[in-house]
Amino acid sequence: MDFLMLLADIIKIQKDDPVAFTFFTGYMAMFAASIFFFFERSRVSDKWKTSLLVSGLITGIAAVHYYYMRDYYAITGENPTALRYIDWTLTVPLMCVEFYLLTKAAGAKLSLLWKLIAASAFMLVTGYIGEAFTDGTMFHSVLWGTISTLGYVYILYTAWAGEVKQLADKSGDPAVIKGVRYLAWFVLVGWAIYPIGYMCMPGGPFNVWFGWESSNVDLLYNIADAINKIGFGLVVYSMAVQNTDGLKGAKA
Template sequence: MQLALLQGVLGELVQEGSSVFWLWIGAGGFFLATAWFVYLAATSGGSHTHHYVASTIIVLWAGVWYAIMATGGAISLVSGPGGEPVVYYFGRYIDWTLTTPLLLLGLAWVGLGGTGVGNRSGLIWGLVIADVLMILTGVVAGATTAFVSGLFFVLSTIFFLIVLALVWGPLRSAAQQGEPEGGFGLFYTLATMLTVLWIIYPIVWLIGTEGAGLVTAPIEVFLYAVLDVLAKIAFGAILLGGVRRASGGQQQSGGGSQRRAARVS
């Protein structure tokens, strides 16, 4: 009886407002982006395969979990700020546990270049581990209330600051001193974009249903959907566009050199 009651309340809350609508919009956007990135990979000429694979996995994985949440999966009920039941979309944390490390890997690959990644494995592992700990502590913060929630939110924020310190410290220095894929400008653009967007995520958490409850669940879902689309689709589009332009420039430069050599001979 209690389980059936909880399931009924959960169903009503999920269907309330436009939450499901925005989840389906997000899922559709990610699946369209998956097809787009696959097309880009097929027309890339075989260069920068790692970027195409990672970018495609990111949007496909996000689309799957958005669809799961839209159909009522990967969600549960938790106690809100005022004690009222609110929907807890833990599926978004499952999404982030894979996609955020891949985003950081893409940024690291751009910054370090193809030849520098193997020499900085410690830095890459540091980024990935700090990021995963940031997400896992966020899971606990969202699923608990009062003191425990606040404590784990602070821990998650600390790990987030470690990620930023690694990005703007050793990774940025390596990108400046090395030969980043697509040039340092591409790395700087992607790092800035990721930093700004990821700073907004905890702000949404604080004002959303898992935090102070200042906005409704549909608005929270909409805000997260916008952030996810920008952090995954837009980020991937800029990254792939940058490395494609760099590859095209290198090929044209190589072709020009060959033509000049032929004229000289």
């Protein structure tokens, strides 16, 4: 009986709780996107299969974590910080891998991949310190948020003007050039949602100055995850289909 009552609490979504709604929706959306990317691998040419595999892994890993984060939030009503950062530690570097895979044909070296992974790891570790070990003061929040931003700025620069952008232009492939530009926009606009959520935590600037509730952290993070992880994959998918269809047309 106790188990059934607990289960009812886990799956119950209050109509006035948008955070719980986005946890459940995010889980289903990520799961559906993962199945889609895995199945669509058979439709694209061989050189795009790994990229779609990575897209499926990103959303698949996120779906598993959202399944547990959804239940954690339903039971405790608290931010599942540790679970979320475990998810990001696996999925954000994989998103950086997409940049490497797209520009590999143009001469991208493994050093580019490791630099992007290192920057993403630095961004996440310092962000986790700022969020998980907050003392409720704005100094702590701003200090670690600023340090974390350095990793983000490096990835942003690489995508917009640095090595990734230069390699995409060098490839001469319109699909790659367009795809890298779209992914760069995701890094600029989509990833910018995360700092807004970060600043809503206790001691964060938005929490202190405007009184934004800490529940906004989860709401913004959930929305950002769905936009960025599924969106990243859809950009890669559209490029793969466009390139594959172009090759078929040329052969015909």
